Amino acid sequence: xxxxxxxxxxxxxxxxxxxxxxxxxxxxxxxxxxxxxxxxxxxxxxxxxxxxxxxxxxxxxxxxxxxxxxxxxxxxxxxxxxxxxxxxxxxxxxxxxxxxxxxxxxxxxxxxxxxxxxxxxxxxxxxxxxxxxxxxxxxxxxxxxxxxxxxxxxxxxxxxxxxxxxxxxxxxxxxxxxxxxxxxxxxxxxxxxxxxxxxxxxxxxxxxxxxxxxxxxxxxxxxxxxxxxxxxxxxxxxxxxxxxxxxxxxxxxxxxxxxxxxxxxxxxxxxxxxxxxxxxxxxxxxxxxxxxxxxxxxxxxxxxxxxxxxxxxxxxxxxxxxxxxxxxxxxxxxxxxxxxxxxxxxxxxxxxxxxxxxxxxxxxxxxxxxxxxxxxxxxxxxxxxxxxxxxxxxxxxxxxxxxxxxxxxxxxxxxxxxxxxxxxxxxxxxxxxxxxxxxxxxxxxxxx
Numbered sequence: 001x002x003x004x005x006x007x008x009x010x011x012x013x014x015x016x017x018x019x020x021x022x023x024x025x026x027x028x029x030x031x032x033x034x035x036x037x038x039x040x041x042x043x044x045x046x047x048x049x050x051x052x053x054x055x056x057x058x059x060x061x062x063x064x065x066x067x068x069x070x071x072x073x074x075x076x077x078x079x080x081x082x083x084x085x086x087x088x089x090x091x092x093x094x095x096x097x098x099x100x101x102x103x104x105x106x107x108x109x110x111x112x113x114x115x116x117x118x119x120x121x122x123x124x125x126x127x128x129x130x131x132x133x134x135x136x137x138x139x140x141x142x143x144x145x146x147x148x149x150x151x152x153x154x155x156x157x158x159x160x161x162x163x164x165x166x167x168x169x170x171x172x173x174x175x176x177x178x179x180x181x182x183x184x185x186x187x188x189x190x191x192x193x194x195x196x197x198x199x200x201x202x203x204x205x206x207x208x209x210x211x212x213x214x215x216x217x218x219x220x221x222x223x224x225x226x227x228x229x230x231x232x233x234x235x236x237x238x239x240x241x242x243x244x245x246x247x248x249x250x251x252x253x254x255x256x257x258x259x260x261x262x263x264x265x266x267x268x269x270x271x272x273x274x275x276x277x278x279x280x281x282x283x284x285x286x287x288x289x290x291x292x293x294x295x296x297x298x299x300x301x302x303x304x305x306x307x308x309x310x311x312x313x314x315x316x317x318x319x320x321x322x323x324x325x326x327x328x329x330x331x332x333x334x335x336x337x338x339x340x341x342x343x344x345x346x347x348x349x350x351x352x353x354x355x356x357x358x359x360x361x362x363x364x365x366x367x368x369x370x371x372x373x374x375x376x377x378x379x380x381x382x383x384x385x386x387x388x389x390x391x392x393x394x395x396x397x398x399x400x401x402x403x404x405x406x407x408x409x410x411x412x413x414x415x416x417x418x419x420x421x422x423x424x425x426x427x428x429x430x431x432x433x434x435x436x437x438x439x440x441x442x443x444x445x446x447x448x
Contacts, residue, residue, distance in 0.1 A: 009085060009307035013315035017163075018296045018323060024165035026292030028172035038180045039197050042187040051194050054134025057125045058198075061117070061139060068255060069106065071247035072099055072153035073160075074298070075240065078384045080161025081302025085309070092162070094226035096216065098240055099154035107147025114143045138198045145202030148209040155212035163299045171212055179204035239384075246386035250393045257400055257423060264408055264416055272413055275355035278346050279363040279417075282339060286331045286367040290374035293324045297378030305383045310443040317435075320375050328371030335364040355413075362417035369421040372428030380431055383442065388434050396426035 043055040076099045083091040122135040152175065159168045182203050186196030258280075265276040300316035335342075343356045380389040400423035407415030 009087060010309045011085075011303065011307070011312055013300055013304075013312050013319060015319060015323075018293075018300065018316075018319050021160070021163050021165040021296040021299055022292040022320075022323070024169035024292075025160065025295040026289055028165075028169045029288040029291055031172055031176040038183050039187075039201065042183055042197055043194065045188055046193055048193075050128070050130035050134050053126065053128070053131045054122075054194060055138060055197065057122060057131065057135045058138035058142070060125070061121055061135075062142065064255065065110070065117075066149055068248065068251050069150065070153055071244045071251060072103055072106075072150055073157040074247055074381050075099070075243045075384075075386075076154050076157025077161040077295070077298050078243070078302045078381045079240065080158050081163075081299045081382055082306030082384065084162050085303035085306025088306075090226050090230070092158070093220060094231050094236070095161075095240075096154060096158040097226065097231055098237065099157065100151055102240070102244070103150035103154045104147055106150050110143065110146040110150075114140075114146075117143075134194050138194050141195055141198035142202045145205040148202075148205040151209045152205060152212065155209065155216065158216070159212075160295055160299060161302065163303070165295075167215070171208055174211055175204055175208035178207045243384055243386045246390040247381070249390050250386075253393050253397050257397060260401075260404070261416060261420055264404060265413070268413055268416075271349075271351045272355055274347070274349070274352045275359065276413070276416070278343055278352065278356045279359060281346065282335050282342075282360075282363045283366045283370070283420075286328065286335075286370060287374070289327050289331060290324060290367075290370055293320055293327060294374040294378030294381075296320055296323075297375050298382035301379045301382035302384070303382075305442060308443065310439075313439070313443065317379060320378070321372070324371040324375040325368075328367040328369075331367035332364045335367070336361065339364060359413060359417055362414070362421065365421050366424060369424040369428075372432065373424045374428075376428050376431040376435070379435075380438075383438070385434075385438055388438065389431065392430040392434065393427065395430060396423060399423070399426045 039055055039059065040052065043052045046052075076095060079095045080092050083089075083095060118136055118139055122132040122139070126132055126135070152171075156168055156171060159171065179201050182200030183197050184200075186192045186200045187194070188196075190196060192199065262273070262276070266273045297316060297320040300320065301313060304310070304312035304316055339360045340357050343353055343360070347353060347356070377389065380386070400419060403419035403422050404416070407419050409415070411418070
């Protein structure tokens with residue numbers, strides 16, 4: 001009798017399975033920059049510098065808001081993956097519905113807070129009246145789609161939790177493609193300016209939400225749906241709240257870490273700050289690829305935990321780790337080769353180019369030091385070990401601050417980039433240290 005016959009919920013984790021989840025997710029993430037690129041291009045064609053500046057500030061505000069609240073996607077992925085591993089279809093739908101209810105509630109809260117954000121946030125980021133008013137126009141329209149944005153987080157989390165990377169890619173292409181078309185239509189062809197750009201982006205979120213819900217509602221026909229008591233089970237709602245809270249804290253710490261790097265870079269002068277901003281694009285590209293593999297780890301590990309299938313967990317851990325390290329190393333080598341031409345494409349300033357070229361190797365190294373951080377993050381999210389992930393992120397931040405305090409005064413911008421690489425290494429290393437104990441507590445001691 002084979003292992004999988006003894007374990008009816010067992011499944012075979014292969015390289016093909018890992019890539020079938022990771023590749024579509026990576027492609028989906030790579031389509032995301034098209035939103036900012038299209039919006040910027042349309043604003044640039046308006047011939048008004050205030051429009052471009054106002055859009056940039058508005059985009060930063062929404063990146064901070066939505067980026068910090070994207071825990072709906074990750075928490076839903078982990079919980080759905082575990083239900084999928086148990087083959088509990090009703091609980092899969094229950095997790096999704098809880099997440100959608102939470103998304104609606106969070107959207108309402110966002111709309112209630114919008115007047116305060118509208119009034120105070122833009123003046124904090126610019127003292128030019130035209131720029132502030134443009135930012136307010138963009139914000140006032142786009143914020144109306146907040147409930148749809150959060151619902152899309154939940155829908156994507158459900159899809160990825162089931163390992164349906166291709167469907168997730170299709171929804172991302174629909175979202176981003178619709179955004180490109182409507183932004184061009186409203187902002188440029190109908191000449192609605194910055195209001196048209198905001199309307200196009202917000203409408204695309206609504207279109208993607210409706211499409212995702214239609215797919216899910218069609219699936220739920222003639223299938224067992226969760227009862228009201230199951231949906232509002234106090235223990236499961238509490239677990240979801242704790243998971244979301246832990247991931248939120250982790251996301252806020254991560255954003256703070258990058259903001260701290262920007263602040264430390266600014267203290268070394270405008271040219272160094274600009275060079276670091278250019279180099280951070282290299283880390284951003286690396287994160288898109290590594291995030292895809294982290295998503296595969298989330299789904300496969302969550303599925304294994306739900307099934308109580310230790311061999312599947314071990315195999316998922318091994319294969320996603322190998323692929324992450326290989327991808328990170330490949331990206332680092334690639335950017336060492338094409339990094340300088342890329343820098344010259346992103347800036348025309350000779351001073352910025354020279355400094356960015358100087359620190360390019362340390363920026364490229366983030367692909368390697370970030371590989372374990374992203375992958376193990378995905379493992380802990382899939383297994384819903386969120387408390388440990390939160391605690392290790394806080395400990396990593398402490399180590400990062402110590403490194404900044406020790407290395408930046410002594411080595412300047414070298415110290416800054418070394419500290420960032422160490423921060424990434426801390427994140428992955430500290431979580432890896434906890435892995436054996438967490439595996440034993442979840443699956444028990446391995447049978448001899």
